[in-house]
Amino acid sequence: MAPVAEGYGGRCPSGHYCENGTIVPSACPAGTHRDLQGGRRREDCAFCPAGWFQDQMGQTECKPCPARFYCPPTLQEAGGVITPLPCPRGYFCPGDAPQDSPVPCPRGTFSSSEGLSRAEECSVCPVGHFCGSDGLTRPSGRCAPGFLCHARAVVPNPTDNTTGSLCPPGAFCQEGVLAGECSPGFYCSGGSTSQEAVLCPAGFYCPRGSHTPFAFPLSSRNTDAPPRGNKPRGLPVVSHW
Structure with missing residues (x-):
């Protein structure tokens, strides 16, 4: 037979438990609930499951954990979740x-x-x-x-x-960002890590930002100047006729 709470004149109410000889029902503690009548002891109050909490005593159900918070499963010795965690x-x-x-x-x-x-x-x-x-x-x-x-x-x-x-051709990259253009007299073919990646070979010229060497044009009597800027590093000395 379920225990009777004398003050209530009936079965022990839900959300509570009534031990033998009790006069006033004991409220289930925060973090627990009981949806049935007739609870006999503290262990008859169920812990709130994962995803639920209860911050009040004597409740018949738990509250769902709100967004931006979580209610983890707890060890039985620790009790149910009373306050949601951020x-x-x-x-x-x-x-x-x-x-x-x-x-x-x-x-x-x-x-x-x-x-x-x-x-x-x-x-x-x-x-x-x-x-x-x-x-x-x-x-x-x-x-x-x-x-x-x-x-x-x-x-x-x-x-x-x-x-x-x-890293794009004609440039060099450090730590995942574009660090600058390839230096005159050098070329950067792609994936370069230095502004002086590859020395411009003899017979070619490499303006700033070159991704490949350009053939140095020669006339039969003299040497044409590179199309851009001064003669860069890495060019051979060409004698005139």
Whole structure:
């Protein structure tokens, strides 16, 4: 027979438990609930499951965890969730995920802030950096020399021409960004890491920003000047007739 609370003149009410000899029903503690009457002891109050919480005593049901927070499963010794926890950095909490587990920010993004509710709130991996795994709180690192990293790069050496590419011909790249043009007297064919990537060979000229050597034109009697600027480094000395 279920215990009777004398003050209530009937069965122990839901949201409470009534131990033998009790006069006043005991409220189920915060973090628990009981939706049936006739509770006999504290253990008859059920812990709030993952994704739910209860911040009040004597309740018949738990409350769903709101967006931007999560309510993790707890050990029985610790009791149920009383106060939702802020969604951790590197994750977002939409409030409708299975069992309210935080969802990691996807590759190509990160989050250094708590309390996100949507993937769109994760920060885009910035230019010159890559974000190579889920759930990052900061970018994985700088991109490799000789490569350009645009937004949302997921590897240090992207070649998809969307998140990044090889350093373009005629230029050199450091730490995932364009660092400048190739120096006069040198050429940069693509993926270069230095402004003096390859020395212009004899018989050719290389203006600033060259991606390939240009043949040095010779007349039968004299030497024509290069089309642009002064004679760059790396040119041979040509004798006149």
